[in-house]
Amino acid sequence: MLIKSIARITFVRDLTGWILMISLLGSCLSNKINPVTKIAYLGPPASFTHLAAGKKFPSQTLIFQNSIEDCFRSVRSGSVEKAVVPLKNSIGGIVLPTEKALKEFPDIQVEDSLELPISQNLMIVPGTITVKKIYSHPQALRQSRHFIDSLYPAVPRIEYSSTSAAAQWVSDHPAENGAAIANTEAARLYKLKIINSDIQDDKNNRTKFIIISKKNKELP
Numbered sequence: 001m002l003i004k005s006i007a008r009i010t011f012v013r014d015l016t017g018w019i020l021m022i023s024l025l026g027s028c029l030s031n032k033i034n035p036v037t038k039i040a041y042l043g044p045p046a047s048f049t050h051l052a053a054g055k056k057f058p059s060q061t062l063i064f065q066n067s068i069e070d071c072f073r074s075v076r077s078g079s080v081e082k083a084v085v086p087l088k089n090s091i092g093g094i095v096l097p098t099e100k101a102l103k104e105f106p107d108i109q110v111e112d113s114l115e116l117p118i119s120q121n122l123m124i125v126p127g128t129i130t131v132k133k134i135y136s137h138p139q140a141l142r143q144s145r146h147f148i149d150s151l152y153p154a155v156p157r158i159e160y161s162s163t164s165a166a167a168q169w170v171s172d173h174p175a176e177n178g179a180a181i182a183n184t185e186a187a188r189l190y191k192l193k194i195i196n197s198d199i200q201d202d203k204n205n206r207t208k209f210i211i212i213s214k215k216n217k218e219l220p
Contacts, residue, residue, distance in 0.1 A: 040065050040074045040083035046186040047164035052116050052209040053084040067161055068097040072105045075212055082111070082213045089118065089207045091200065092142040098210070112211040120144050120181050120200040123167065123192035125174040133158050135166035136181035139207075144181055147199040167192060 041053040043064020053062050063080060065071045071083035086095045102108070120140055124131065134141070134148060135158045141148070148157065160166035163182035170180040171190035180192065187194050 037061070037082065038063055038080040040071045040080040042068055042071060042085055042162050044162070044164050044168055046167065046183065046189045047162040048116065048118060048183060048207060049084055049086055049162070049209060050164065051183065051185065052086075052114060052207075055116070056084060056112075056114055056209075056211065057082075066165075068095070069101055072101045072108055072212065075108055075214060076105060078214075082211055084209050084211055086139070087113070087208045087210045089139050089143060089205070091202050091205055092139040095139060107215050108212050109215045110210045111213050113208055114211075115206050115208050118143070118200065118205045118207050119183065119198050120163075120205070121184060121187065121194045122147075122179050122181055122196040122199055123170070123187045123194045124179045125171060126191075126193045128174070128177050128179070130177055131155055131179040132177040134179050134181065135160050135170055137161065137163045137166065140166075140181045143200045143202075143205055146201045147196070151196075164189075 037057070037060045039053055039057045039060050040063050041047070042049040043066065045064060050062065050064065063074070065074055065083070068085050071085050074080045075083050085098050085101075087098050088094050102110075120143055122134070131152060133156050134152060138159045140163050141157050141159065148155070160169065163180070164186045167180040167182040167186040167190045170176070170178045171192055179195070180186070181199070184194065186192070
């Protein structure tokens with residue numbers, strides 16, 4: 001009876017060890033197949049590029065950069081494996097900083113792309129009475145030109161590095177009585193009030209985003 005008990009204990013111990021080993025092996029293989037990758041994007045959070053990056057890489061670590069050029073630099077340096085940047089909008093055309101960076105960084109390749117519908121919204125700090133300046137990315141200002149010309153023809157337009165950067169600045173400087181053009185997520189994140197929705201000139205407005213990586217990296 002004692003021998004049977006010892007044999008049973010040994011069997012259970014060995015089986016547990018095998019299960020643990022198989023589990024660890026499976027975890028290692030899973031990490032190799034689906035590694036956690038750092039992805040740069042034009043930020044700050046709640047930019048359209050952030051939304052595109054989140055859609056393309058829902059399980060990866062997203063790291064915002066302050067400019068498109070910084071996205072290219074981060075890929076070149078190896079601090080991130082890939083980056084997502086805007087390339088072309090159906091209204092505003094080519095995103096010039098991206099076009100320029102593609103020429104200035106010959107060691108960077110375009111490995112994939114995706115398109116997103118783009119809805120622009122005018123937002124203010126709650127309580128703002130008169131909009132004195134409108135802030136946004138040059139593309140967003142261009143995409144909403146007819147709306148701005150019609151309702152705010154005399155209001156200065158201030159270009160920012162991204163729509164979310166503009167929303168963040170407006171939120172941080174309520175005394176400036178500014179308004180930002182950005183998406184609904186930016187309004188939520190930076191606690192702004194949307195006063196006009198879907199102000200882009202074309203309701204079928206779309207932007208193409210590209211995923212960039214080093215040229216020595218094997219394409220999927």
